[in-house]
Structures are given as structure tokens and as C-alpha cells.
Amino acid sequence: MANPLRTHLEKVVAFTDAEFEFVHSHFTRRRYKKHQFLVQEGELVPYAYFIVSGLVKLGYTDAAGKQHIISFAMEDWWESDFQAFYTQTRATLTLDCLEDTEVLCLSFANYQKLRTDLHKMEHFFLEKSNGGHIAAQRRILSLLTTNARERYEQVVQQFPSLLQRVPKTLLAAYLGVSRETLSRLSS
Template structure:
């Protein structure tokens, strides 16, 4: 179960067994059922979550009750409400399970401790943060510059496995289009 975390860490930095055991000792495991919330708007966010198994969605509900999906999270991905996590404040996002899910939870305190204790882990999180900033910028630019069909094709090319696991209504919400519009692209 923890091998998936080790594989991700070692894509960036090699680890000894002792180093990995020390890192793993700073995580806790959480199992959730389909449709169960990992984080609800208004919760204090204590953890970042590494997905071992399952599929989640992070979303915001506007004043009109419309759901806007910000991110999906599947195996080998990290997910949380980062604004609330880093500011140790209340969540503005909801994160719930599309499938039964298992995550490894890392508190901000333990993350900071690991980074202070191990340069390798500080390097890992810096690289992951940089990749996250790039992905966020790409997503914003795509929303600003691409039409719905182009966004659909980009998502399909980037994450083909997502389309096999996520209902079309959720893909439509992520792309900011109606279910009907999405159906025209995928037919």
C-alpha cells in the first residue's frame, strides 16, 4: 500500500529503506466510502492527502448552488484545500469520494518537520509545488483561451483514464460545460 508513495517520492529523489520508513511514520491512513466527504466547506483542514486507492473530486459550490469542480484526485495524486491547509483555516472547497478511497494523510506540522529533517523531502515538495503551479497556470490559460471542445480534447489527451472512471456530468462540470455539450464532443 505504501509502495505507491515510495514510487512517487523516488521519481524525484532516491530513498533508503530507513529514510522511507521515517517518512511513512509521519503519515496516517484514512479509508473513506463512496460519496463520503474527505473535507467539507467550513472544516479546518489539517492534512494534505496522497491518494493510494480511489477517486475524489474537489469542488466549490457558488451562491446559486452550482458546483464547480476544481480538481480530481486519483491514485498517485495529492489533494486537499491548499489555501486552508497552508493557512490552517477553514475550507472553502468540498472534497468527496467518487469511489471508495484510501489516502495517506500528512499534517502541516509533520510536513514541516520532514522538510526540516530531510533535504530530500524538502526538495520533493518544492518540485511537486512547482509542478502544481505549472498545472494550475495551464488550466487557467486553457479556461481563458480555449473553447469547450479544445478543453475537452486537452483533458482527454492528458488523462484518458479519468474518462473511464468519472461520470460525464462531472467531466462537464470540470470543463465548465453542460452535459449536453459534452455529449456532442464525445459522440
């Protein structure tokens, strides 16, 4: 069976077997149980995570203790508190598992090394970063211009499988509506 990281990388650019082995050797594999944390607020963020299987959520707890959800991420996605990771400062966000999750961890030193050693990896990461930037800009526009029903319908359309896997309470937190409003929207 094809390595999921290789399949993922080669959606952007092809690698020789030797190049891929070199890239792959910079990752470490880890398994987390549902409810475990990958990133905790106030701690350092040593890794960016490529998700092999499972589902995680990136969240922020405000001063009043209310939880806000920035994003969900599943198989074939990258996730981390990227601000803290890129600047090697302490996390302001939390990343935890909604399902048992298997990841490939890339340390910041190895992220920089892969970029320096292999132009292809710099190219790959730039394509991913541009995609992430565009997705974030779409979310800004959605928050500025749509109501809860429209946001719910966008999620249904873009990520139909999320609806089956994410508890309703968390989906409501992601949409910025109450649990009761969500029930009304999804009925």
C-alpha cells in the same frame, strides 16, 4: 511489492530504507467510501492526502448553489484544499470521493516537521509544488483561450482514464459546459 508512497517519492529523489521508514511514520492510512468527504467547506483542513487508490474531486459551490470542479485526483496524486491546509484556516472547497478511496494523510505539523528534518523532503515537496503551479497555469491558459470542444479534447489526451471513471455530469461541470453540450462533444 514496493510501497506506493516510496515509488512516488523516488520519482524525485532516492531515500535509504531508514529515511523512508522515518518519512512513512509521519503518515496515517485511511479508507473512505464513495461519496464520503475528506474536506468539507467551513471546516478545518488538518491533512494533505496522498492517494493510494481511488478517485476524488475538489469542488467549489458558489453563492447560487452551483457546483464547480477545480480538479479530479487519483492514484499517485496529492490533493487537499491547499490554501486552507497551508494557512491552517477553514476550507472554502470540498473534497469528496467518486470511488472507494485509500489515502495516506499528512498533518500540517508533520508536513512542517518532515520539511525541517529532511532536506530531501523539502526538495521533494518543492518539485511537486512547482509541478502543481505549472499545471494550474496551464488550466488558466486553457480557460482563457480554448472553447469547450478544445478543453474536452485536452482532457481526452491528458487523462484518458478519467473519461471511463468520471460521471458525465461531473465532467461537464469540470469543463464548464452543460450535460447536453458534453454529449455533443463526446459523440
